Amino acid sequence: MNKMHTMNLTLKNFSVDSDDRNVVTVTLDVPGRSMNVLDRDVMRELCDVITALEKADAARAVIFRSGKESGFLAGADVNVIAQLTAPEQARELIEAGQNLFARVARLPMPTVVVIHGPCLGGGLEFAMACDHRIARDNSSTQIGLPEIKLGLIPGWGGTQRLPHLVGMKAAVEMILQGRFLDAKKAARLGLIDQAVAPETWEADVSSFVDRVAGKPRKRAARGGRPRRWTGRLIDETSAGRAALLWWTRRHVADRTDHYPAIEAALRSIAAGYRSGGDGYAVERDEFMGLVATPTSKNLIGLFLAREKARELRTWTPTGLPALEDPIRVVGVIGGGAMGAGIGQLAACRGFDVQVLEVDQAAAEKSRATIKASLVKLAGRKRWSKVKRQDVAERVHVGCDPGALADCDLIVEAVVERADVKREVFANMDAVAKPSAIFATNTSSLSVDELSTATRRAGDFAGLHFFNPVHRMELVEVVRGRDTSAETLSRLVGFVRALGKTPIVTGDAPGFLVNRVLFPYLGEAVKMVRQGYEADRIDREVRRFGMPMGPLELLDRVGLDVGLHVARSLRDVIGDTSEVVDCLAVMCEHGRLGVKADGGFYEYHKGKRREVATLPAGVVRSQYAAIACDFRDDGLTDIQRRVIYPMLGEAVRCLDAGIVDEAWAVDLAMVLGTGFAPHTGGPLHWIDRVGQAVVRDNFERLAIAEGNRFDPPKRLKRMADLERNFLDRPSLSSG
Secondary structure (H helix, E strand, O other): OEOOHHHOOOOOOEEEEEOOOOEEEEEEOOOOOOOOOEOHHHHHHHHHHHHHHHOOOOOOEEEEEEOOOOOOEOOEOHHHHHOOOOHHHHHHHHHHHHHHHHHHHOOOOOEEEEEOOEEEOHHHHHHHHOOEEEEEOOOOOEEEOHHHHHOOOOOOOHHHHHHHHHOHHHHHHHHHHOOEEOHHHHHHHOOOOEEEOHHHHHHHHHHHHHHHOOOOOOOOOOOOOOOOHHHHHHHHOHHHHHHHHHHHHHHOOOOOOOOOHHHHHHHHHHHOOOOOOOHHHHHHHHHHHHHOOHHHHHHHHHHHHHHHHOOHHHHOOOOOOOOOOOOOEEEEEOOOHHHHHHHHHHHHOOOEEEEEOOOHHHHHHHHHHHHHHHHHHHHHHOOOHHHHHHHHHHEEEEOOHHHHOOOOEEEEOOOOOHHHHHHHHHHHHOOOOOOOEEEEOOOOOOHHHHHOOOOOHHHEEEEEEOOOOOOOOEEEEEEOOOOOHHHHHHHHHHHHHOOOEEEEEEOOOOOOHHHHHHHHHHHHHHHHHOOOOHHHHHHHHHHHOOOOOHHHHHHHHOHHHHHHHHHHOOOOOOOOHHHHHHHHHHHHOOOOEHHHOEOOEEEEOOEEEEEOOOOOOOOOOOOOOOOOOOOOOOOOHHHHHHHHHHHHHHHHHHHOOOOOOHHHHHHHHHHHHOOOHHHOOHHHHHHHHOHHHHHHHHHHHHHHHOHHHOOOHHHHHHHHHOOOOOOOOOOOOO
16 A cells, blocks of 8 residues: 555554555554544544545545554543533533534545444544444444443534434434444444454455445435334434433433433434434533533543553552463362353453362253353354354363363352362362462452462462352452462453453452442341331332342342351441341241342242242331431431441441552442442542531431441541542541
8 A cells, every 4th residue: 555645644643545446544543552542632633634635636435444453443532531620621622523523524535434343432423424334243343332321422423423324213222321232233223334254354345445435425314224114203203203202211210310411312312303403512512511510520430440440550569560471271160150150251251261060960060051151142242153162162161170280370169168168279289380379259258268278378369259250340359468469460460351340459358349238238137127118228229329229139149148248247347146137037938039039029030029028037126217317418318327338338448458549449339239320439429428427427327226327437537637538648547
């Protein structure tokens, strides 16, 4: 390829070439980044490229593509959005993007976007401004507008162009859910022109460009591909659109108070259908109004915290040391739900996996479970036959400990009993190679205590995955007293390679998530004992913003598991005896939760039905609340009783050094428990309401309910000093 004379530009992020067909290829490859993003520098250069293309009379077509194998374009740089401090800055950013993409849409020659990997947010908005889009048909291709997850809406034309391409109904679903599409689904909707097989990728791209080069530009008509009569009714009639918007608003009514971007997106989409209206101006104004909202600031903060947690240097001073023996082969001891989930995930991510079971019968059962799960996953992900075979061949299940001799990492996922786990590690210590790391998936036992069963305390740590493994993003990497920096770095790198988010915690009962979660669950159990109805408690907590209430969560975790955690936390969390007694009665009556079709609710095939009639002795009396004059924190009495115990324990965990920084507490609780994301996490919530208000309400709760509600000492200090948890530098616990 040769440089066109009209493309004689000095560019850092782009390269511009032309071939003998007079087809120009613009390649984006942002230096120093693993994924292309649109920051101010990239946008300035893109503006220069578009200016040159507007004058490139000889060009018969333009191809936009990525020079990175990681993907096409992940969208706007979230750091830029996070730094917006005034509405005028937001307006400038949005107007610049809208105007630039409008110029792309007016280029005189056909434009083709070649997509592989992620094409998200502003990346998709740019692609939709072009005439044609083709995408590689494999599992890494993700196409979507995820701005709603940041409390925002697409601001560079996404709410206007997407409905015209895929129809209003599909556009509403994509934008409100932040849903990603694969190439085939995007092609069926009309969002892309063609899904291209990886095997013929470059040839098919070239053939597609040959077909459109030199031809009149394709103008996207409203409604895109032919649709069913229902889709045409919605897109082509005001009554149909009004009905869809009414139904959608009704369906999401319980979320709009916490997530104003939902209503903003609907208003922007609707404006794009108004005759004579300026939908782009509405989109711009709505975006500006959202940037300063607490919800958006909190969700953006969580996004940036997640990125920080995935950086190696966050957890070790120098990042990942130079390793001569990186983790390639993973052993998993125990092929139950957790062990099988960990093994399957590792295999899918390219690791060789050896699962060890106690005997041949257990190995056969585990092998069948993993195979069935992989078949289901392969179907959902639309893996090729080669991909299916590759992943399946990476997993080996057996009962010979010697098969783990060459593993770089051995993860234990057996029954939650210290004696059993210690025996497992003692036996493996004699088998594993000297450089192997041992990790326990325990949720409540001491990592330091388990490590004494081996001669490798420096290479021993916790890897606490959450159930179900394939869905839960968080992994607690538990640092033992003797865990080496190199071991910690290797485990953090391993968690990242699995596509998960690591939070490094100290070795303490319950670690971080279970330690903070239990007082919340326990308070709900105590309220049931006092005569509160389970569904009333859960309903109030969902209104706060939790994905499910504490009692339904207990049912799904398993009341036997909850009982085990309650007993393990007796020494660090006071007043647990009542919770232990209640859960013990429930377990004695076989009410273990969803897995037994009954806990605090009745279940059928995993779906919740009516509130259960509880065993005798669970409900002790009808509760008479002590009247208290609480300061305004925006909570109802029920919400306050169950949320405040979680707030208090979050502060105590920070004070005890289980994690070092407040942002890590908040991120872990959002990812690990679903703590209302719009709040930013428990410590963010305290900062917003005010330490003095929360302290005073703790004191009032302590008068009414007992000293378990005594405010944490750190909270009282910070209230006196008028300091926030997320202020820097962090307040020491002195």
